[in-house]
Amino acid sequence: MDSLNTQIATHYTTGGLYDRITSALVELGLDLNSIEPDDLHPVDEFHTAGIEATDMVLESLKIDPDSAYLDIGSGIGGTARKVARRYGCRAVGVDLTKAYVETAGRLSALVGQDDRTDYRVGSALEMPLDDGSFDVATMLHVGMNIADKEVLFREVRRVLRPDGVFAVYDVMRDTEPGDIAYPMPWSSVAETSFVSDPSDYRDGANAAGFALVSDDSYRDHARDYFARVMAAIAKNGGPPPLGIHLLMGDTAPQKIKNYVDCLTAGLIAPRAMTFRVPVS
Numbered sequence: 001m002d003s004l005n006t007q008i009a010t011h012y013t014t015g016g017l018y019d020r021i022t023s024a025l026v027e028l029g030l031d032l033n034s035i036e037p038d039d040l041h042p043v044d045e046f047h048t049a050g051i052e053a054t055d056m057v058l059e060s061l062k063i064d065p066d067s068a069y070l071d072i073g074s075g076i077g078g079t080a081r082k083v084a085r086r087y088g089c090r091a092v093g094v095d096l097t098k099a100y101v102e103t104a105g106r107l108s109a110l111v112g113q114d115d116r117t118d119y120r121v122g123s124a125l126e127m128p129l130d131d132g133s134f135d136v137a138t139m140l141h142v143g144m145n146i147a148d149k150e151v152l153f154r155e156v157r158r159v160l161r162p163d164g165v166f167a168v169y170d171v172m173r174d175t176e177p178g179d180i181a182y183p184m185p186w187s188s189v190a191e192t193s194f195v196s197d198p199s200d201y202r203d204g205a206n207a208a209g210f211a212l213v214s215d216d217s218y219r220d221h222a223r224d225y226f227a228r229v230m231a232a233i234a235k236n237g238g239p240p241p242l243g244i245h246l247l248m249g250d251t252a253p254q255k256i257k258n259y260v261d262c263l264t265a266g267l268i269a270p271r272a273m274t275f276r277v278p279v280s
């Protein structure tokens with residue numbers, strides 16, 4: 001792994017994650033012998049608006065039990081588990097961070113989904129996957145760690161079949177110029193953060209031969225979501241035991257504050273785009 005990717009994986013490696021997640025499940029009064037996949041959603045959807053956003057991204061995709069599905073930058077595996085369970089297909093996840101890949105596998109085993117999900121360590125820019133082997137790929141909140149969007153789209157196109165679909169849900173630049181504050185949930189420092197303009201995604205996809213299908217800002221949804229989260233935290237006197245703060249270490253409160261401040265100021269916003277590989 002090159003030094004940039006090592007720095008990025010180090011940012012995401014917080015130590016003892018599986019044990020901290022299972023301790024939080026127990027604190028919530030759940031029995032570790034009967035954890036359901038939905039019980040994990042507060043922690044295993046590490047992107048703006050969590051499972052709400054996952055559902056919105058999946059809504060537009062056609063996935064069936066025979067689909068070959070890939071989640072790029074799969075984190076601790078929530079989106080892949082959700083897809084495998086909802087559509088009855090097999091799901092592959094690729095992620096740079098070894099500790100996340102290991103945790104993803106252990107969580108799938110915990111909820112009895114290890115026969116349907118397969119998580120592998122690898123970079124989105126050089127995936128350990130065969131050419132033309134997937135029908136649908138998703139990538140949720142990963143591109144902020146990837147500088148060259150065209151290289152990314154070329155690699156995704158390589159592993160997709162003709163007519164394959166690629167859905168992206170990333171934090172991108174919004175309408176206002178200005179410096180982004182760090183630490184952010186995806187990067188402790190500016191040097192490992194590559195938040196791009198939506199046009200960089202569209203241009204990269206176009207250069208790689210994808211056709212744009214849809215492009216939607218989730219700014220308003222994200223602002224509403226964080227208003228609800230902040231109100232619940234104020235009411236309950238702190239975050240619930242199980243949440244994505246478990247993935248962000250001691251600086252979680254500062255990361256979330258910086259994110260919400262930049263979102264509110266119009267510097268950044270989550271955005272969803274869907275692309276298709278043309279049939280030649």
Ligand SMILES: C[S@@+](CC[C@H](N)C(=O)[O-])C[C@H]1O[C@@H](n2cnc3c(N)ncnc32)[C@H](O)[C@@H]1O
Pocket residue numbers: 008009012044045046047072073074075076077078079094095096097100122123124125139140141142145146185186
């Ligand atoms: C904010 S997390 C999102 C994880 C997951 N997609 C989710 O929504 O729960 C970003 C993830 O991208 C992964 N990542 C960052 N750069 C990557 C790269 N070049 N290739 C593969 N994974 C990468 C990180 O290891 C981390 O798991």
